[in-house]
Each structure stands twice: as structure tokens, then as C-alpha cells.
Amino acid sequence: MSYSPYLLKGQKALVTGASSGIGEAIARYLALSGAAVAINYHSEAESAQKLVDDIKAANGEAFTIQADVSKEDEIKAMFSQTLEQFGTIDILVNNAGLQKDSPFVDMTLEQWNRVIEVNLTGQFLCAREAAKEFLRRGVQPHISSAAGKIICISSVHQVIPWAGHVNYAASKGGINMMMQSIAQELAPHKIRVNSIAPGAIKTPINKSAWDTPEAEAKLLKLIPAKRVGDVEDIAKAAVWLASDDSDYVYGTTLFVDGGMTLYPDFIENG
Template structure:
């Protein structure tokens, strides 16, 4: 990690923005999940974000604010998931790592704020990517997935990218310690929108964040 940031600073001159985007899944039911399954996910999804954030903050503090570049000394964006709020049976390592990212982000945001370093998260919901194609590849699969999304649209990579651009810009200069959900309303308890009455197909599809 130290070598990676040293190369970045040597090549680019400095680092202004970090987007902590690395993540993996090792899915298994509780009794089938190995310690290696657990540790690999925590190592990449949570420990990796901590290590990158620490080195980025070190560079932000070394350089300080450069007014012609930004109002802030640095911007740190953690990519989390709706599963920092929504439990996910069969994926407990993934859900635990994302809930950990949420507390990592808010705790990080407290520490360097007086030095003008902003720390925020993006929590995507169902986003169309190759890794989850089986959850939306057919009209029937996508219809089942949409039962979980109040806004009625599965997201795409551009939706997440636009959120990252905003958080990395001075347009969001008064925002720190916040999680921006890019999920079409998945965390708004869609099952309760009809006074708790069952909705056909709800809950049968794979979550794909």
C-alpha cells in the first residue's frame, strides 16, 4: 500500500481524491462459510479501505489546501453498499464488511475535518454490472428485482459515477460524514409501501449490490 501511494505521488505530484472502490464477495450460508471466506472479504472490503484511507490522509495533510485546486485538502470517498443497512442472509461476511465501512467512514470523517479533509460514502443498491447479470438479464428476472426498488429502475455505473463526481467536487464542500444512497429507494422499506401487505414476487430475487 505504501509503495502504491508513493508511485502515485511520484507520478502525479500529489493525490487530491481517493475513491475506495475495491470489493469482493465470497458467498455462503453460515454453516458452509469458511474462516478464509470471512477473512478474505473483511481484508479487502474493510481493511483495504482503512489502509488506503490512512495513506491518502497522510498525503492530504502533508500537502494541505491548495486554493487554486480545491477548497479542501482532500476528498475521500468510500464505496459501501445498501447492505450496510439491509441484512443479507447467505452473505454475512459481505454485509458485515459494508456495515464496518459505514462506521469507518463516519469515524474517519471526524478526525481530519478541521484540516479540511472531507470523508463520505456512496452506498449503491442494485446496479447493472456483469457480475450480477443473472439478476436482471431476462425481463422476468428484472421484474422481480424491480419489486425491491421503489423508483422502478435498476441503476447503472453512470449513476454511481455521477455521485462520486459530486462528492469529489467543491459543489459538495459542506458535506462530510455522509452516506449517499444510489439505490432507487431500496433502503426505504419497499415492502411497507402498501401498509405491509404482501406484494407478488417481492423478496424472491437476488440482491445485486
């Protein structure tokens, strides 16, 4: 793995939904880059603890914290516990998310609400609590040139419509405008808010889309780079956005998608 153990030295991070997939990889890379990391999970306590053990075995600092990001009281408790453990927080990675797929006319209100609550409202609640701490503490120049960094994990489906996944696509489109509006409001306080929009990434949630040669071949038709992404591709981008190397980046979505948003059908039909 390519990283600098000093890039985020002395910084404190919270990663939501960090017990598997993209969140796990981001937490690992933040720790390898010098940050102490709070590992949020919803139900996978054993996986979250294993990640903490791995980070500590590599001389890093981490602890687990359970919370449902759609519940305001649990979010406030999570941030209180993180501040008690770390003293402050410098980096929030809003990663927790889920899918409840259905044809549009069959989609239930529960399916709609649950995806919006976790994917969008959860990011709002976490970002709000992080921003309060950033504003309270202000810039610590010996730690970072920013008062704080918020990274929202979105999706290429914030711009690509996705039939059969209306709730998910709507939540990701909402993340984009929420992120930009927060970034605009908090930028004068030297709080940087940005997003990463992954394309097709090899994670447990979409294993059926890439786990067989036939499925992967079909998926690659949508990816000009002709490879399915790895979680490390997202993690490296997150470390960069969390570091002072991206100090002049505000309100931007970094698409990490192998070119999926480049309308690949036009390769031969331009």
C-alpha cells in the first residue's frame, strides 16, 4: 500500500459504516497515514473490532463505536464518546449507507424512508455534529491548515439515473447538493467539505455484479478503464481529501469511477 505515515499525524478521525467495504479501507488508510480513528458500525461488532485490532497491531490508534446514523440521539452520543476518547475530531468520513432496491411502482414507503434516513439524513446529522466541534475549536496550525474536514461518500448515481434504485439515486443526488451547500456555508471558517463518488467497486454489497467472469464482463462495458475498482482506490482519495495536500479544494465531488461517468456507450457511437 502507498501511504505516508506522517500525512495525517496527530489528527482524529471518525468513519461511519467502517466495519466493511469502502469504510473499512478508508479507516485503514487514515490510520496508516497517522490518524487516530473511531470505527463506527451498526451491527457488525466483530468485524469492527478486528479492524481496530489490525490498526493497533500496526502501531495505530482506534476504537469501535456503535450507532445507527439515522438516529439523532445515537449520533449525539457517538460524537460525545469520540470527543471524550480523542479530545476533539479533525476528520469526518460520512460513509454509512445502504440499498433497498425495488421497481419504482412497487417501492414501499418504508424502503424509501429507510434509504433516505441512512444515506442522506445520516450524513446531515454527522456533518452537523462534526461542524459544531470544528467551529468550537478552530484551526490548530500545528495539526492542519483547516479547522476540520468532512468527506461525504456519494456515488456515480448522484448524476447517473438508476432504474430500480430510485431511493438510492435520490439519496446520492441529495448528498451532492447538501455537501455543496454545507461547503459554501462553512468555507469561511476554514472547514473543508467535499465528496467522493465511487463507481463500481468490489465490495460485499455488489458482489454479484463482479464475482463471476460473465458478470464482470457485463460490468466492464460500463467502465472505460476496463477494470472494476478496489476499495483502496477510494481510500487513497479519502486520505488526500483529508490532508493539507488538498487545502484549496472546497465543495468538490471527486469521481473515482474508472470513467463510468464518461458515457461509455459513445466510445463506438460518437
